[in-house]
Amino acid sequence: MSHNMKKITYCVLAISCTFITMGALNAGAELKIGYIRPQYIFDKYEPYKTAMKELGEYEKEEVDKLQKQGEELQKEFQDAEKRALLMSEEMIQKKREELQKSREDLDKYYDELYNQRTGKLVKEQEKLLQPIINRINEILMKIGKEENYDYIFDAEGPILYADEKYDLSDYLLEELAKDVSSQ
Numbered sequence: 001m002s003h004n005m006k007k008i009t010y011c012v013l014a015i016s017c018t019f020i021t022m023g024a025l026n027a028g029a030e031l032k033i034g035y036i037r038p039q040y041i042f043d044k045y046e047p048y049k050t051a052m053k054e055l056g057e058y059e060k061e062e063v064d065k066l067q068k069q070g071e072e073l074q075k076e077f078q079d080a081e082k083r084a085l086l087m088s089e090e091m092i093q094k095k096r097e098e099l100q101k102s103r104e105d106l107d108k109y110y111d112e113l114y115n116q117r118t119g120k121l122v123k124e125q126e127k128l129l130q131p132i133i134n135r136i137n138e139i140l141m142k143i144g145k146e147e148n149y150d151y152i153f154d155a156e157g158p159i160l161y162a163d164e165k166y167d168l169s170d171y172l173l174e175e176l177a178k179d180v181s182s183q
Contacts, residue, residue, distance in 0.1 A: 034168040035153040041136065041169055045176055051128040058124050062113050069109065073102050139175045143168065 040050045080095050085093070113120050144152050152168060153159055 009076065027158070031150045032148055033151045033153070034149050034166045035155040035159060035162050036172055037155045037167065037169045039156060039175060041176075044173055045132075045136075047132050047135075048129070052134055055121075055125055055128055059121055062120060066106075066110060066113065068108050073099070073106055083126065135179065136176065139179060140172060143172060143175060 027045075076099060080092075080099060084092055111119070116122065141151060143149070153162070154160055155167070
């Protein structure tokens, strides 16, 4: 049996076992399943929208600083080119080193802002959004426990089809609204 055929056979067996297990579970008890649409929730949840607005403003401020520094560096390069004829070789070398250092500082600032793991934007996003995500998860867990759900899925994940009657997104938003109004 070829390697690909073995993979296909294992996949079919795994799927079959899953359906058999689910059938056995359903025979003993009815599963209660729901799902949420995170982006839908984020689009309607005011604290999230406010945090994203703040994040956008923060990014704009930082990008403006970066652009200003870039423009200033560009002017320094142009000025150095204009004055190069009037400068000694030693002065030209010193100016090149200064400009190179300024360029490195600008690159460092860019990296400090946009680094995917340690950048200022990532940290600011985490600071603004993590409490909101934590609160959404808390309310979601509360709904799951109080309403006796066996599973609540993220509809933006690997779910290929789900009946709308199992969508808990609006219910979660209602609970979040109660939470916000009580603060």
